[in-house]
Amino acid sequence: MGRRRAVITGVGAVSAFGVGYDALANGLAAGRSAIGPIRNFDARTFPTRVAGEVPIEKTSASLLEKHRGVLLHIGEAAAWEHSGLLRDRKVCFGLIAAAEAWRHARCGTAERRAALSIGLGLEQAFLEDFADQLDGDEIRIGAGDLAGPEGVRFRSRVDLTAEKIRGVLGLSGRVAVHVSACAAGGTAVAHAASLIERGAADVVLCGAADSMVNPLGIGGMSRLGAPSPRAEPSACRPFDRRRDGLVVGEGAAMFVVEEEGRARTRGADLLAVLAGSATTQDAYRATAPRPDGSRALAAMERAVRRANLAPSDIGYVNAHGTGTPLNDMAEAKAIRALFGDVPTSSIKGAVGHLMAAAGAIELAACLLPFTRDLLPGTAHFEEPDPECPIHVIGPRPLQRRVEYVLSNSFGFGGQNVSVVLGRPR
Amino acid sequence: MRLDGKGLPVIAVSTLTAAGLAGRGLAQRVLEKSLPRPSELAPPAPSRPEDIRQKKLMSRAAWFSALVMRGALEEARWDEARAEIGAFFGVGASGAEMDEVARLVAASMEDGQFSLARCGREGLDACNPLFAFQIMNNFTLCHGAILEGLAGPNAAFFSRGTGTVTALEEACAAIMSGACERALVGGADTALHPVTMAELEREGFLRQGLTPAEGAAALAITSTAEAPLGYVEAVRVFPVERPRGTLVPRTGVLRDAAVPAALDALEDQPCDVVVLAPWGAPAREALLDLPQVLEAELSVDTSLTLGESLAATPALAWAVTLDLLAHLDKPRALVLSAGPDGDLGVVVLAKGGA
Structure with a gap:
């Protein structure tokens, strides 16, 4: 019996370009950027005022109800809204992207045994709820009378999105919630491939959802000094000599991943092969990536090896490329060392840094080389940096046919993941 | 996942419970029912300079995790080639210190109401700039990995139970596939965090007999060993x-x-x-x-x-x-x-x- 291989047969996305995978694909193919002023809350006094925000001001029951494939019971979404659950924007994004991927892959009853492997960001904290419990300089929260009224209060639980996707799509397989910060989306997809390859699942719905475009998310990132101080649409310019920080994004990307033989038998469209992946840790500092990029290099090297490929087989690298001075320099060193002059880009200048969902949305972008022979560009890249000696694709996408691509995601805390996708045959 | 042959050897264990930080002996105390009732733990304070420095960025669970990781590594005598050791953990909700949240919220109040404008102007400056590192869920794994130099394959799963079992399964899969030969596996968490307590109350778990506690455990698993635990x-x-x-x-x-x-x-x-x-x-x-x-x-x-x-x-x-x-x-x-x-x-x- 041959090796079991995992293939992608469905994709769904929600991004700053809008709802739906086509919005993302068309936006990237046109070389556009979707970064703009934050609109879902009044950020005028915040140090950061731009984001890769999904163009939806309020996540609501009616938003969910209008999306085909989100199979809701009557009154269910309204009850969620009433309970406060939809205040966490990533719940809606995850549900919509999951439903789109499910529909795109033409999944039905037979696929309901699918496992779910999803990367999710931090709980969303609701500062106004905490304010209600403020007593002097102390917040009084706890069991009993201090628990607050019913519903989602103070913060949303990390696995809420997973719980709702499982319920709405009626999935009966196992659930894994990856919380590897900005590496979570990549690790969730890599995990899905691993489950398929070792026979632990035949179908896995995987991907990630996140939103930190909220007061504490934006405020917390600003305090870290990670976002660009410029409140301009060009705030994030990965690998550019003038880069000065990231732009926070939000959204989701979900995939249906299944065993290749099964997918072919049922006549599913094969979008890409999940050829290999690897994780490593920087084990360096809580506050910065390892400057020599050596553990990122190790992740890329191992992912390529596990795909039974040579570095020269990789035709495009989708970089983590946050637009921060330290990340891009370390990553460029690692890419140069392994791949030389391979065309490389980061889509974070166009959609922002989706945090836990970054790896997933970037893997969705990595389908373009196979579906349209297009390598996505790097929005706002104008001045090459000698400290980043790699072949950076400029703002316009590059028309080229490649057989294999590699996508990097590196998380706060030092978790690295590299995933190799191949053109289906 | 069924493992071939005898299975994968576990060569060291470290736990942090109401009985303190320990490698062995917990079973006897469980059988004798001689453990103190679950309550807030008093873990050892950091003494090494690097621990003291990093502890400022840690949640309680992250410190628990760092302690049991170190305990398991010491018992396993894994002093060499740590960069290739894997780490797979089940981790819980974010564990922000409530004092930090209170400072932020108090500085954002205007006329007795939470003011978003004031939050942006003054509230954010009232809390530790590195507050975000305390609340990121994966830092429960990462702080320990940084302190101990574990740079191999890894994963952090959100867990209210099965996420930790998934961590064990993935550690075994990593060893079986040759991604690493050695891995630390475990979980660290506190159900006593005020926001978690409130959550468990609203979800009805406390009414149905859930006894909130906190703790951590790490197991050292390897591909081969002569006389494992x-x-x-x-x-x-x-x-x-x-x-x-x-x-x-x-x-x-x-x-x-x-x-x-x-x-x-x-x-x-x-x-x-x-x-x-x-x-x-x-x-x-x-x-x-x-x-x-x-x-x-x-x-x-x-x-x-x-x-x-x-x-x-x-x-x-x-x-x-x-x-x-x-x-x-x-x-x-x-x-x-x-x-x-x-x-x-x-x-x-x-x-x-x-």
Whole structure:
């Protein structure tokens, strides 16, 4: 019996370009950027005022109800809204992207045994709820009378999105919630491939959802000094000599991943092969990536090896490329060392840094080389940096046919993941 | 996942409970019921300069995790080539210090109301600039990995039970596939954080007998060892059906799922000891008959003595079980955890020795 291989047969996305995978694909193919002023809350006094925000001001029951494939019971979404659950924007994004991927892959009853492997960001904290419990300089929260009224209060639980996707799509397989910060989306997809390859699942719905475009998310990132101080649409310019920080994004990307033989038998469209992946840790500092990029290099090297490929087989690298001075320099060193002059880009200048969902949305972008022979560009890249000696694709996408691509995601805390996708045959 | 041959050797264990930081001996205290009631732990304070520096960025659970990781590494004597050691952990909710949140919120108040404008102007400046590192869930794994230089394959799973079992399964898969030869696996969490307590209250778990606790455990697993503490023979997560919109399955459904899950994991092998970790009264009732069905000589309910520490609970139960097998000289145990995520985690452990 041959090796079991995992293939992608469905994709769904929600991004700053809008709802739906086509919005993302068309936006990237046109070389556009979707970064703009934050609109879902009044950020005028915040140090950061731009984001890769999904163009939806309020996540609501009616938003969910209008999306085909989100199979809701009557009154269910309204009850969620009433309970406060939809205040966490990533719940809606995850549900919509999951439903789109499910529909795109033409999944039905037979696929309901699918496992779910999803990367999710931090709980969303609701500062106004905490304010209600403020007593002097102390917040009084706890069991009993201090628990607050019913519903989602103070913060949303990390696995809420997973719980709702499982319920709405009626999935009966196992659930894994990856919380590897900005590496979570990549690790969730890599995990899905691993489950398929070792026979632990035949179908896995995987991907990630996140939103930190909220007061504490934006405020917390600003305090870290990670976002660009410029409140301009060009705030994030990965690998550019003038880069000065990231732009926070939000959204989701979900995939249906299944065993290749099964997918072919049922006549599913094969979008890409999940050829290999690897994780490593920087084990360096809580506050910065390892400057020599050596553990990122190790992740890329191992992912390529596990795909039974040579570095020269990789035709495009989708970089983590946050637009921060330290990340891009370390990553460029690692890419140069392994791949030389391979065309490389980061889509974070166009959609922002989706945090836990970054790896997933970037893997969705990595389908373009196979579906349209297009390598996505790097929005706002104008001045090459000698400290980043790699072949950076400029703002316009590059028309080229490649057989294999590699996508990097590196998380706060030092978790690295590299995933190799191949053109289906 | 059923592991070939004897399974994967576990060569070291470290736990942090109300009994303190320990490698062995927890089982005896669980059997004797001589452990203090679950309460807020008093873990050792940091003494090394790098610990003191990094502790400022850590949540309680991250410090717990760093302590048991170090304990397991020391017992395993894994001093060399740490960059290739894997780390797979179940981690819990973000553990921001409430004082930090209070400072931020208090500085954002205007005329007795929370003011978003003031939050942006003054509130944010009132809290630690590195506050975000304290609240990121994966830092429960990463702080320990940084302090100990673990740079191999890794994953952090959010866990209210089965996420930690998934961490064990992925660690075993990483070793089996050759991604690494050695890995630390475990969980660290606190159910005593005020926001988590409020969550458990609103979800109805506290009313149904969940005893909130905190703790951590780490196991050192390797591809080969001559005289290990024990072996991981099988590890599986079993999803359990529940009515749409509810967090946990009905008691009868959980009961009906538990027996086939246990038999599936055991694959016709006899089992001498059953260790259960049910989150509260309904789950306990569902698992009540299991030891009898499996004809086990002994059954232990770790949650009765250790309480429910969410992401840490399954790992603590494995640590207790390895201890029990050695202490009672029994060949095999089944550990079944049923956390407030509603699913089942089943692990089969065998006694070690030469």
